[in-house]
Amino acid sequence: MTVLTKELINQRIVRAEYAVRGPIVQRSVEYEQRLQQGDRSFPFDKIIPCNIGNPQILKQEPIEFHRQVLALVNVPGFVDTQEAQNLFQVDAIERARNYLRNIPGGTGAYGHSLGADIVREEVARFLEERDGHSADPNTIFLTDGASQAVQNALLALIRDNNDVIMAPIPQYPLYSAAIAINGGTLAGYYLDEEENWGLSIHEIERAHNEARKNGKVVRAVAIINPGNPTGQCLSKKNIEEVIQFCQKHNLLILADEVYQENVYAADKKFLSFKKVLRDLGAAYNNVELISFHSTSKGFTGECGRRGGYMELVNISECAREQLYKLMSINLCSNIEGQLMVGLMVNPPKKGDASYQRYCHQRDSILASLKRRALKLVAAFNKLEGVTCNATEGALYTFPRIRLSEKAVQAASGCNMAPDTYYCIQMLEKTGIVVVPGSGFGQKDGTFHFRSTILPPEDEVNEVITKMSDFHLNFMNAHR
């Protein structure tokens, strides 16, 4: 092998890190296989994946209406059978008919490179209702999950390593990984753990000045709202400050809003960057914004579909055309992922046959997520040396763990970051998979881990007990 060697493979890939599916997760996959093959040498009998926001692997039920439509569109003629009428709701059948009428060639044909017209129109209507401002289907691009959308936006922005994208610390590592792969430079702005992971415009300013002082060209600011892994939910004032800052310094805004439906704090409400930008009036019509959404999160949780979209706001027609061409090289995103986007943004309405069941599923899932978030955060705060901010939104907790000098040295002896060492020990002792804070970025000398709030409600107590016992033992072993 002489071409793709360790030294000769594109080193930008080598430099990229993606802890959410990193070495700890790979080790857990191996353990899972061994458990399935009957290996009983572990001190646990199952792997509990809390590393990734993947609700349906932890028994969250899919929304019935959505799945009925998907089943119906896949078999020609199925919508007209008696069996379909027996099994499925009339509004699901009607929706399937509508998609079949409006999607040329059905689910098996390449569609429009930006996504099916009918779905982009559904998204536009959803955005108009959500924000109270007009939305144009031609500026909505359906993608294979929000990840593809983020990567395409970064590809358009980053020309060389002089180009800087600002991103929060801690951040979802898609950003650091994609910036590395595109050969750009990340400038982190710190969220304030003391202020419930609040975003401060002064800190953004500091990071911006530092990058500029280093001779860099700052191109964009990425904002994750609600935050991942931090869960904070931005105020209107916060968002306005970011927009004003970006206008002043000619920066594009990347607004990752995939957790927009996941807000639990009673005094918080999701506000989109698009809404706040438009509310500020025409004076801000030169501020470029790309926002992202996904079918994977919220209460839909359809991660395996790879459904998502981005909306281009105040983006030049020329840039829109270049991004369109980029999508067309991939021909189109997968059609069922597109349909899932349509179903998510245009669910059953009052009076529809599926409406009650839909509301029941939606409300139970969201209420349960909130209960689990509260329970986990409370449990973490009871542990020695652990503090954990409230999960205002999104699907995660991000507790801070204070590790002893002995633990730090033990980690160093294993050639690991201290929080990685802690998380690997947790996996080895409990089968629970969480991601070390170093995978997201954190202030030097602080240590964290990210755990999802997704263990099923009847297993949360078990997870808490296992984690608490592990933590006590870990602390005792490293005094």
Next chain:
Amino acid sequence: MTVLTKELINQRIVRAEYAVRGPIVQRSVEYEQRLQQGDRSFPFDKIIPCNIGNPQILKQEPIEFHRQVLALVNVPGFVDTQEAQNLFQVDAIERARNYLRNIPGGTGAYGHSLGADIVREEVARFLEERDGHSADPNTIFLTDGASQAVQNALLALIRDNNDVIMAPIPQYPLYSAAIAINGGTLAGYYLDEEENWGLSIHEIERAHNEARKNGKVVRAVAIINPGNPTGQCLSKKNIEEVIQFCQKHNLLILADEVYQENVYAADKKFLSFKKVLRDLGAAYNNVELISFHSTSKGFTGECGRRGGYMELVNISECAREQLYKLMSINLCSNIEGQLMVGLMVNPPKKGDASYQRYCHQRDSILASLKRRALKLVAAFNKLEGVTCNATEGALYTFPRIRLSEKAVQAASGCNMAPDTYYCIQMLEKTGIVVVPGSGFGQKDGTFHFRSTILPPEDEVNEVITKMSDFHLNFMNAHR
């Protein structure tokens, strides 16, 4: 707008061209919309898209078995209903049960970043049967269509613009576009039109020497077999020569084999690079090969699923890990696309309830494609100044058109390549959408267009008549 301007957007995107969905196609989309809105100002009443291998948009029926399985896996509990037993074949129900048992979290959960274990095992068994050599599921990566796989491979190969990827001319423009976006350099080797678009190792050598002489580092040779847009099917000797050449010069082979089921010439047979490489024996175990396959072509034609895979052969473990990490940043490819890969490579077997119907669909589609290929090629060869090689395989014809000096000047007056001018005229007069040869590359001074062989059998005569009438009028108008 000050960030994503024409000048400041990543210029590698601006430089990329993708004619298969380029300006002619965009114009046809606009015409289609106007026709639907009742605009009767065109000299045609419909758009016939022959620009892209998209069978189901031109009425090719999906394989029933595959679609039944997809419907069944999407609704929890559906497999156990009486309605399912009424409507679907028992082997489809059994397959759906098997997928549901083996895919953690079902179709709505993120799966393994390389793709579901069960599907990668199905692919490995398929490859072993096809080639008579062992295949390892850990070297099989399921992707959102073959396009994503090709792009990831190129991303791993290309470090800067000194790195060269060799690709055929004419080529499928995914290669030129992705090489441009990754900032590499394409070195074309010409296929020989006089030899039915044959691949000559001497021409590959010439192109390689030229690139080396220019100080470039040649990293890989891309081969499309059967050819797109050219349809040629490589002989064992051809493939052996390429492998030996690549061993001698330390080049990786990118084998695009998405048309492996589409071979029509009676004296030709598809042979995979993997088979020929392994047949050559252990002395070639250092030749690196990545091969690609897709659910979009063959007789499956499920383009909208974005199902595909790549197999890594003789790739270092370290490179495999880096490619694995790259896939994990996208979390996973869409699950239903993965299932479609499984269904494609592991269809109903003799004795299964769906077997006869499956064979009937498969054989009718392939026989019809062959008839249409023969008919179109024969028709093109009857036109003044047109010659067209036989379509040995794949889904296209690529006729050469000899244009008069007057036509070339008329094109130049419109600031167009002569074949672009010809294709736009064809669209304007007939509603038929084809892609100019300049979108694929061609010898200087020659002109071609690519047309798929996909118009439904009962419309092929209409297409031929319209194209022939157009051609005659065009020639007369430019004498």
